[in-house]
Amino acid sequence: MLSELRQYLTKVKLYSKLDAKAENEIVRELKTHFEDEIGELCQAGLSTDEAVDLTAQRFGRAESLGREIYEVYSMGSWRQAILAGAPHFLLALAFVFHLWRNTSWLVAIVLVITLVTIWAWYHGKPSWSYSWLGYLLIPMLALSFLILFGFARVLSLFLSEGTVLWVMMFAYIPLALWLLYYTVISAIQRDWLFASFMLLPFPVIVAWLIALEENVGLVEYAKGGFQASDQGVAFTFLTLGITAGAFIRLKKRLFKIGALTVSTLLILAMVWRFAESGLNPVIFFFVSFCFVSFLLGPVLLQNRVGHHVNEVESWDEAWLKQTPNRT
Numbered sequence: 001m002l003s004e005l006r007q008y009l010t011k012v013k014l015y016s017k018l019d020a021k022a023e024n025e026i027v028r029e030l031k032t033h034f035e036d037e038i039g040e041l042c043q044a045g046l047s048t049d050e051a052v053d054l055t056a057q058r059f060g061r062a063e064s065l066g067r068e069i070y071e072v073y074s075m076g077s078w079r080q081a082i083l084a085g086a087p088h089f090l091l092a093l094a095f096v097f098h099l100w101r102n103t104s105w106l107v108a109i110v111l112v113i114t115l116v117t118i119w120a121w122y123h124g125k126p127s128w129s130y131s132w133l134g135y136l137l138i139p140m141l142a143l144s145f146l147i148l149f150g151f152a153r154v155l156s157l158f159l160s161e162g163t164v165l166w167v168m169m170f171a172y173i174p175l176a177l178w179l180l181y182y183t184v185i186s187a188i189q190r191d192w193l194f195a196s197f198m199l200l201p202f203p204v205i206v207a208w209l210i211a212l213e214e215n216v217g218l219v220e221y222a223k224g225g226f227q228a229s230d231q232g233v234a235f236t237f238l239t240l241g242i243t244a245g246a247f248i249r250l251k252k253r254l255f256k257i258g259a260l261t262v263s264t265l266l267i268l269a270m271v272w273r274f275a276e277s278g279l280n281p282v283i284f285f286f287v288s289f290c291f292v293s294f295l296l297g298p299v300l301l302q303n304r305v306g307h308h309v310n311e312v313e314s315w316d317e318a319w320l321k322q323t324p325n326r327t
Contacts, residue, residue: 011062012062014062015063015067018069018070018073022073030059038051038052070253075249076128078249080127081245084131084247084248085242085243086131086132087116087131088131088238088244089237091234091237092237095231095234100230117135127248128244130195131200133187133198134200185301192301193257193298196299199294199298200240201240207268208236211272232270243267246259247260
């Protein structure tokens with residue numbers, strides 16, 4: 001029965017959806033309360049099995065207890081909120097001062113994001129680290145493309161240019177999708193909401209690429225002839241940073257979901273406004289709908305990786321139903 005107690009505490013961790021450090025502290029505290037309660041019941045004359053069952057009954061289902069813990073600890077500190085917004089603010093500064101056009105500065109920014117993300121990932125994966133991970137995906141995808149581009153140069157010695165291009169497409173697209181899928185699934189295993197939080201910059205970046213291509217052309221923009229557009233890009237990244245901080249500070253899950261959805265729609269509207277795009281409003285609405293759907297898509301993927309949660313609930317409910325019969 002003590003093994004079932006350990007399983008019960010594991011289920012509480014599953015539903016609390018907190019970072020590893022907080023989870024360990026909470027479970028350690030719960031374990032102490034359980035052991036004290038079991039000890040008192042055993043002294044009162046109950047057997048160990050009966051004491052464990054009665055204690056679990058008093059604490060309730062692991063799902064309910066885990067969700068209560070989440071409600072209490074889901075709101076991060078101001079320090080965590082600032083850390084969550086930091087990568088967005090860093091990108092905003094890079095565009096305000098046009099630093100992204102300088103290769104040295106761009107490499108330095110990527111290096112900072114990489115080091116901070118790796119450090120956070122190996123120190124319990126705190127909630128704020130997911131905004132950093134989202135930006136790390138971009139250079140990772142770019143690096144995989146450069147590696148394949150090197151192979152393509154070798155293949156060009158033996159194949160025609162058109163064939164090499166098709167080989168690149170068929171090789172890179174599955175690789176990029178696999179890398180994105182693997183990272184998203186890793187985040188979903190903790191909470192689908194953090195996967196959406198991680199993907200927050202993607203709709204904004206894609207929207208800017210589309211708007212700038214339609215307005216001035218990406219090639220001309222990259223050459224530095226339209227630096228005025230950098231201010232608009234910087235403002236949207238600043239808004240992303242504020243959204244990330246609010247996400248960490250908000251307590252209710254529904255408010256967090258609302259913050260991601262509303263801010264995405266607001267920032268997309270800002271993109272078209274700053275880019276002075278003449279995009280048809282109907283098309284804009286469709287694009288916005290697609291981006292918001294992409295941002296909330298992890299909730300659907302959770303059904304694929306979260307089947308064990310249903311097994312947990314069945315075990316949890318069956319154990320508590322059997323408890324009165326044993327006590």
